[in-house]
Amino acid sequence: MxxxxxxxxxxxxxxxxxxxxxxxYAVNYTVGDTTGWTRPSDSTFYTTWVASKTFRIGDFLVFNFATGSHDVAIVTVDAYNSCNVSNTIQVLPTGPVTLSLNTTGEHYYMCTIAGHCAGGQKLAVNVVANTASGPSGSTTPTSAASxxxxxxxxxxxxxxxxxxx
The missing domain is CATH 1.10.287 (Helix Hairpins)
Structure with a gap:
């Protein structure tokens, strides 16, 4: 040999x-970038923000908001589409909130404060499996490896x- x-x-x-x-490498995505997690002036703000990003298993969503002014609710697609605040999976009222994306598929979030979801403060992200190409997006990678x-x-x-x- x-x-x-x-x-x-x-x-x-x-x-x-x-x-x-x-x-x-995982990516920390600050939801809304410098705008943060707030009721946007444009109801399509978060949809536009998501459009240029690829979310992968192990990435993180960071929701920056003032406690008492907003919250983050993890919701079903039906609750997301109808802004039904009485049908949440989990509500996280203390900001900032960092969530790990651990499963593939669609994930849905919204604010339960009256009128905020209907005003566009809701977020839907599609999480894909990791690939050899690594993370994408304009944020800085962090060493949060599994x-x-x-x-x-x-x-x-x-x-x-x-x-x-």
Whole structure:
């Protein structure tokens, strides 16, 4: 069996590490960017904000708002569409709120303060699975990697070292 040089082993290790590290970054999305989570002047504000982003498993939504002025309700699609504040899954009244996106599919949020949802303070995001292309969006990645990715990375490092030694 042919032996691989130390340079080849190190190159393979570095390339493997770079590939794995590229997909371990989560993105913190500040909902509404500098506007924050508020009743917008344009009822399509949050729909427009979402349109240019790709949300992935492990990303975070950060809702910045003043406690008592707004809240974040996690709701069903029906509650979202009708702004039904009596049919919420969970209401988070203390700002700011940071939510981890842990499942794929559509996720729905709204403010339960009277008139706010009808005025456009609601958000629907579609979460997709992670891919090798990494996070997208205009926000800064943070190192909030999942522990399973870290274990996968460590396991692959051990295998690569074992193959080349």
């Amino acid at each position: 042919a032996r691989i040089s130390m340079a080849q082993a190190v190159t393979a290790l570095v390339l493997s590490a770079a590939t794995l590290l590229h997909v371990t 522990s399973s990715r870290g274990l996968t990375f460590a396991f692959l490092i051990v295998i690569v070292i074992g193959l080349f030694c």
